[in-house]
């Protein structure tokens with residue numbers, strides 16, 4: 001039995017200890033906003049927050065996250081910074097296919113919480129783990145800068 | 151479907167459609183197969199448009215609440231097609247964009263076949279070009295009917311009324327909302343003449359309207375195929391024979407069946423599937439299988455053999471795709487000649503959402519939930535595999551997490567149905583990234599050999615262009631037309647923008663067979679543009695001329711190409727001297743009905759470390775539906791092509807694809823991505839395609855910039871093959 005805190009709710013789950021958090025979220029709890037892109041911590045589509053830090057849930061065994069606060073894209077609007085990021089994403093028309101964007105928004109929110117006005121180099125460092133095949137990087141950078149200057 | 155019709159070049163269709171657009175101001179529209187009496191069968195309870203499902207109702211329905219449903223012949227893959235199509239209807243129908251919701255069209259070749267591609271598909275940068283006329287006409291038709299209905303109610307002439315913002319206004323300040331007019335309008339006969347707005351009258355088209363599909367893509371609510379759940383569904387994953395064409399011999403599933411969550415292990419001809427309560431259990435189950443394959447006839451093929459075969463093929467003459475003048479004579483009498491071979495790699499599509507399809511096969515019907523660029527093909531393959539008639543196959547199209555041409559194929563749909571027919575429950579097939587990358591249908595590897603006849607000034611009087619590679623069109627359509635020419639592969643090469651007295655284009659079909667090939671963002675024009683724009687750059691350099699001036703001197707007859715080239719050069723500061731170790735490269739082409747030029751500014755930060763300092767594009771894509779989408783598509787398309795040009799090639803060892811995931815088929819990341827500056831040339835020409843243009847131009851501009859910055863001329867992509875990396 002694993003006791004997980006997800007988006008402020010407690011879940012008692014009977015899943016194997018080594019099952020990655022991503023599949024617990026998606027296939028057990030039906031929280032499909034967190035995406036699967038690679039399964040090997042290369043693309044960032046599966047990014048969630050673990051005690052406020054951006055982590056790749058595809059390689060995180062569920063046993064390692066028990067007792068920690070997990071936040072997913074579904075609840076990021078409740079975070080003031082997260083809500084700003086979502087808004088900026090729409091204002092800058094960042095999104096194309098949208099598949100990577102849950103992960104991008106989770107990474108950007110974690111970055112901005114840690115560095116409210118990130119430099120270009122800090123944006124690079126904070127966002128380099130998230131691949132966008134549609135090539136929305138130009139707009140992601142602009143949206144984050146916009147929030148940083150507000 | 152008559153597949154052979156597609157074999158006509160897309161450029162041919164484009165010309166036809168531009169001519170049709172000459173009649174933009176006034177057009178009459180009513181498909182011949184619509185009986186006038188259809189309108190009389192209107193049901194009082196239905197929406198406006200329901201009674202004319204094969205006329206304007208194919209695209210537009212209006213409810214009693216005044217809400218508008220637009221049935222989109224094009225799916226949303228991130229290119230903004232849904233927004234553009236909603237804008238076309240809203241403009242003519244006189245409703246705000248916010249009143250419109252979008253539904254994807256069901257499979258129906260008669261109604262939704264693309265006028266450029268001749269079948270129902272989203273691809274080839276045709277979404278705007280195909281939709282531009284019929285969607286606006288549908289909106290205008292509905293508006294006319296609503297105005298007539300209001301005029302009749304008020305006892306005035308329709309010409310005294312006008313529509314705005316979802317309401318009809320009469321001469322004495324009467325007004326009625328569209329919802330209130332639906333029933334009366336449904337009973338009116340279809341108009342025989344529909345006058346469309348002229349571009350000066352547009353209030354919505356041409357404005358940077360917000361995308362309508364994005365709000366749910368920033369909060370996790372948007373559901374892609376991979377996110378769907380239908381009652382009773384289990385997850386399925388497959389392992390397909392590592393060598394293309396191989397088959398399954400035997401499976402020992404004793405251990406796999408003990409994995410918690412695993413339900414069934416299913417043997418297919420060339421693959422084995424595991425179904426389970428979750429994806430991770432599927433993967434654990436697949437790992438626990440002991441599988442024996444018959445690897446088939448390709449198991450000894452390596453990339454080196456393919457390279458060699460293509461190089462040799464590029465010296466053969468194959469079939470003639472185009473000939474003007476006499477290149478043989480021109481070469482004989484030339485002051486000098488120049489020859490070069492350009493090579494491009496096999497490429498994977500690797501959209502971020504891997505191949506996935508939900509399928510439920512029952513005794514009497516089969517239902518699919520899948521993001522596909524080709525719903526009719528999806529229906530046909532499901533019918534074939536399940537043995538059910540096509541009309542018993544329901545296809546529910548879905549949002550797509552990237553496609554880039556990948557979802558113009560339906561191999562994964564075939565496989566999903568094949569798994570589903572073995573079980574009673576619905577399955578959601580999800581390919582691992584490894585399956586996705588190693589079982590793609592790849593952009594072909596190509597070798598282009600160009601041989602130019604030059605005059606005393608080093609200007610080409612003509613060239614021979616031999617194109618060697620696998621035929622996408624031939625595979626996709628089953629065969630090539632009798633002349634043996636792949637119209638896609640030779641596109642742009644047979645009509646280069648440059649003025650040449652002599653041009654001979656040969657197509658040499660050389661099939662490595664070891665992997666299947668398919669459409670990849672940019673398709674034929676991408677390949678041609680790479681070869682042509684690298685070649686012309688080499689000719690300019692050899693002639694000691696400025697690359698922009700040299701191109702302009704061959705573009706006297708091409709005002710639109712001149713304009714984009716000049717604009718991109720000007721915005722990029724072309725001509726301003728750069729320090730040693732820095733340089734600019736340029737490329738220009740006419741692709742997908744648009745004219746595009748791109749300039750790359752590069753700095754060498756060491757022997758092999760390159761920094762792209764600026765990336766500037768100019769486009770003339772005719773009338774613009776939504777400038778924001780044009781910018782976004784060129785930015786994204788350019789970075790998509792940059793990623794491939796820098797890093798990507800699929801290599802084969804012993805018949806097996808060697809690249810398996812994003813660690814060894816790496817993608818451009820934000821820290822390596824330059825900003826993309828986009829400049830639009832205002833134009834009243836017919837709308838051109840946009841989504842693939844940036845991709846087609848970046849490769850040559852990059853290689854030409856590398857030469858300008860470092861003096862090294864590369865002819866083979868990607869740059870990483872020669873040790874270059876972004877810094």
Ligand code: FES
Pocket residue numbers: 035036037038039040041042043044045046047056057058059
């Ligand atoms: S799915 Fe986790 S990083 Fe790609």
Ligand code: FES
Pocket residue numbers: 095096097098099100101131132133134135136228502551552
């Ligand atoms: S928006 Fe499509 S992968 Fe990023």
